[in-house]
Amino acid sequence: MAPLRKPKLAVWKFASCDGCQLSLLDCEDEILALADTIDIAHFPEFSRRVTRGRYDLSLVEGSITTTHDRTRIQDIRRRSKKLVTIGACATAGGIQALRNGRNLTEFISVVYAHPEYIDALATSTPISDHVKVDFELRGCPIDKAQLLETILAFLHGRRPSISTTSVCTECKARGTVCIMTAKGAPCLGPVTHAGCGAICPAYDRACYGCFGPMESPNTTSLAKQWSALGAPRDQIARAFSTFNVAAPAFEKTARAHADKDN
Amino acid sequence: MGGTEADIDDFGGAFTLQRADFQALLDALSKLGYDIIAPTMKDGAIVYGAIRAVEELPIGWTDDQGPGRYRLSKRLDGALFGYAVGPHSWKKYLHPPERELWRAKRNGNAVTFKTKPPDKQKRAFLGVRACEIAAIDIQSRVFVDDLYSDESYETRRRNTMVIAVNCSSPAETCFCTSMDTGPAVSGGYDLLITEVVEENAHVFVMKAASNAGQAVLAQLPLKTASPADVASSRAVIRGAEQAISRTMDTEGLRELLQENPEHPQWDDVASRCLSCTNCTAVCPTCFCTTVADHTGLSGEESRRLQTWDSCFSGAFSELSGGSVRQSTKSRYRQWMTHKLSTWIDQFGASGCVGCGRCIAWCPVGIDITAEVTSLRAKPKKEA
Numbered sequence: 221m222a223p224l225r226k227p228k229l230a231v232w233k234f235a236s237c238d239g240c241q242l243s244l245l246d247c248e249d250e251i252l253a254l255a256d257t258i259d260i261a262h263f264p265e266f267s268r269r270v271t272r273g274r275y276d277l278s279l280v281e282g283s284i285t286t287t288h289d290r291t292r293i294q295d296i297r298r299r300s301k302k303l304v305t306i307g308a309c310a311t312a313g314g315i316q317a318l319r320n321g322r323n324l325t326e327f328i329s330v331v332y333a334h335p336e337y338i339d340a341l342a343t344s345t346p347i348s349d350h351v352k353v354d355f356e357l358r359g360c361p362i363d364k365a366q367l368l369e370t371i372l373a374f375l376h377g378r379r380p381s382i383s384t385t386s387v388c389t390e391c392k393a394r395g396t397v398c399i400m401t402a403k404g405a406p407c408l409g410p411v412t413h414a415g416c417g418a419i420c421p422a423y424d425r426a427c428y429g430c431f432g433p434m435e436s437p438n439t440t441s442l443a444k445q446w447s448a449l450g451a452p453r454d455q456i457a458r459a460f461s462t463f464n465v466a467a468p469a470f471e472k473t474a475r476a477h478a479d480k481d482n
Numbered sequence: 483m484g485g486t487e488a489d490i491d492d493f494g495g496a497f498t499l500q501r502a503d504f505q506a507l508l509d510a511l512s513k514l515g516y517d518i519i520a521p522t523m524k525d526g527a528i529v530y531g532a533i534r535a536v537e538e539l540p541i542g543w544t545d546d547q548g549p550g551r552y553r554l555s556k557r558l559d560g561a562l563f564g565y566a567v568g569p570h571s572w573k574k575y576l577h578p579p580e581r582e583l584w585r586a587k588r589n590g591n592a593v594t595f596k597t598k599p600p601d602k603q604k605r606a607f608l609g610v611r612a613c614e615i616a617a618i619d620i621q622s623r624v625f626v627d628d629l630y631s632d633e634s635y636e637t638r639r640r641n642t643m644v645i646a647v648n649c650s651s652p653a654e655t656c657f658c659t660s661m662d663t664g665p666a667v668s669g670g671y672d673l674l675i676t677e678v679v680e681e682n683a684h685v686f687v688m689k690a691a692s693n694a695g696q697a698v699l700a701q702l703p704l705k706t707a708s709p710a711d712v713a714s715s716r717a718v719i720r721g722a723e724q725a726i727s728r729t730m731d732t733e734g735l736r737e738l739l740q741e742n743p744e745h746p747q748w749d750d751v752a753s754r755c756l757s758c759t760n761c762t763a764v765c766p767t768c769f770c771t772t773v774a775d776h777t778g779l780s781g782e783e784s785r786r787l788q789t790w791d792s793c794f795s796g797a798f799s800e801l802s803g804g805s806v807r808q809s810t811k812s813r814y815r816q817w818m819t820h821k822l823s824t825w826i827d828q829f830g831a832s833g834c835v836g837c838g839r840c841i842a843w844c845p846v847g848i849d850i851t852a853e854v855t856s857l858r859a860k861p862k863k864e865a
């Protein structure tokens with residue numbers, strides 16, 4: 221079924237590390253086949269050829285951290301039929317959202333030699349705080365199979381087949397022994413969105429929540445169990461303060477366990 | 483299941499196999515074309531996996547289990563089966579977590595469908611416990627003995643030899659005695675093993691209950707079981723029965739659950755429950771699945787996969803307009819009410835066999851037996 225006109229795909233970068241876009245480039249075998257079906261119209265990491273105008277699907281990486289980007293995302297939304305955010309920065313604000321509610325001027329003065337060149341917003345916010353988002357793909361970085369599934373789903377006009385349950389679901393499907401119950405490891409898997417294939421527990425490493433909150437995250441109950449297993453308060457606060465710190469369920473529990481002066 | 487002699491499986495026609503000859507059993511199974519699936523140690527737990535040598539069994543190990551907790555420890559003896567059930571169940575093989583239902587390919591205007599031939603590999607499950615036989619029976623009731631029969635499940639079940647083991651070392655989480663499923667095996671097996679470890683003896687008292695089981699026994703260096711061997715086997719079973727301390731009061735449980743959908747205990751458990759799905763994944767009777775189509779890049783081919791699903795997920799109850807069970811409260815209530823109550827209406831028996839897996843493998847240690855007790859303590863909520 222060759223469509224009359226190849227759908228146009230655009231990939232955009234905001235405040236981010238490029239890792240999620242690299243996941244698309246990492247689809248080495250698939251990306252050429254993909255280029256047969258769709259017109260990769262704007263993806264500077266992939267090709268210098270840039271087609272202006274309107275796009276059928278825009279993939280947006282990164283969070284909004286400057287006034288310029290706040291305007292730019294509005295323009296991209298206007299020119300995109302469907303807009304999908306890719307990764308923790310675009311979906312939740314990213315690690316850079318650690319600055320939210322803290323003193324940005326002080327951070328800038330400590331980090332940059334010439335603070336006067338820096339023009340940044342006080343907060344790092346997800347794309348959905350600014351424009352309507354059609355689908356949010358999780359992960360830091362995203363999973364390439366999920367990315368392909370999402371692109372294909374939008375191409376074929378169906379909903380992406382992406383589970384919103386916990387990482388535990390994937391752990392059990394692959395037969396991994398639960399490291400929380402069998403070893404007392406502080407694992408974020410039960411409150412974390414599936415999608416990675418439960419990689420960390422398979423390598424004896426507790427899930428650190430890079431996919432952000434799952435559909436019904438009971439972070440309060442999990443934090444209580446971590447305490448019972450011996451995790452100190454600051455460890456709990458830190459565990460919930462990474463790539464998805466600005467996701468409400470994680471932020472709430474991070475705050476509840478933070479020291480008063482923070 | 484009480485502890486009287488009459489309840490214990492009849493040991494007439496039993497034989498003994500010496501510990502030193504146990505490898506002969508594995509060799510005989512391999513020779514007869516079976517893949518041997520047995521308990522084996524991996525990542526700090528006893529799981530089920532393919533083995534060929536007796537050394538791959540958890541020799542001299544046992545498990546220490548509690549709500550949200552599982553640890554291995556050394557036994558004082560060299561028992562091969564001195565532990566209870568772990569995180570895996572046999573459903574991993576009979577009802578796998580993922581299965582391709584079909585593939586479709588477009589050729590011009592035609593679409594062709596292909597299904598994989600049913601998996602006919604002969605498997606011997608070695609070390610199946612009484613509660614697990616009950617669980618296999620329950621899933622067979624669901625998948626085979628109903629209006630529609632799942633050919634794929636039925637083929638795998640038919641090609642499976644069940645080598646049961648009477649439990650000697652129940653875990654703190656076991657409550658088969660309450661559910662009338664164990665610890666003594668009574669039927670549903672091809673071969674039954676009782677492991678007897680004594681001061682100067684380590685033998686396996688064995689019995690066949692099918693031609694397939696008989697064919698295996700015929701290959702082994704056996705001796706007819708002596709009255710002393712039979713007495714020792716009975717002692718093992720009685721010891722296991724006495725070691726089980728956990729209980730679930732099932733009297734009127736079906737009604738209790740159906741009459742108390744608004745009991746305050748549901749809010750209480752929902753405040754602890756993570757809706758993580760672990761309990762349903764480890765439960766040997768939970769059978770729910772979902773299907774999803776996976777299209778290829780060209781849009782010319784598609785695969786339909788069946789994967790385990792859980793009543794703790796939102797998508798599980800999604801109809802047009804959203805998920806019917808939005809709250810964790812409604813999901814836990816659904817799970818427990820189905821398992822212990824409406825399962826009886828649907829399939830004629832409880833959906834719980836008392837294996838305790840959901841207790842041990844719940845990351846926050848939610849204990850279904852304790853939940854039943856709490857529901858009984860404060861019956862109907864006042865209107």
Ligand code: SF4
Binds near residue numbers: 387392398400401760
């Ligand atoms: S290891 Fe972590 S992700 Fe896996 S089942 Fe246990 S708690 Fe869940």
Ligand code: SF4
Binds near residue numbers: 755843
């Ligand atoms: S009862 Fe336990 S294992 Fe089951 S969904 Fe709730 S937290 Fe997870």
Ligand code: SF4
Binds near residue numbers: 838840850
């Ligand atoms: S509900 Fe729990 S105890 Fe009962 S069969 Fe399932 S996992 Fe075992």
Ligand code: SF4
Binds near residue numbers: 659665666
């Ligand atoms: S529940 Fe009973 S039959 Fe099952 S492992 Fe425990 S003691 Fe054995």
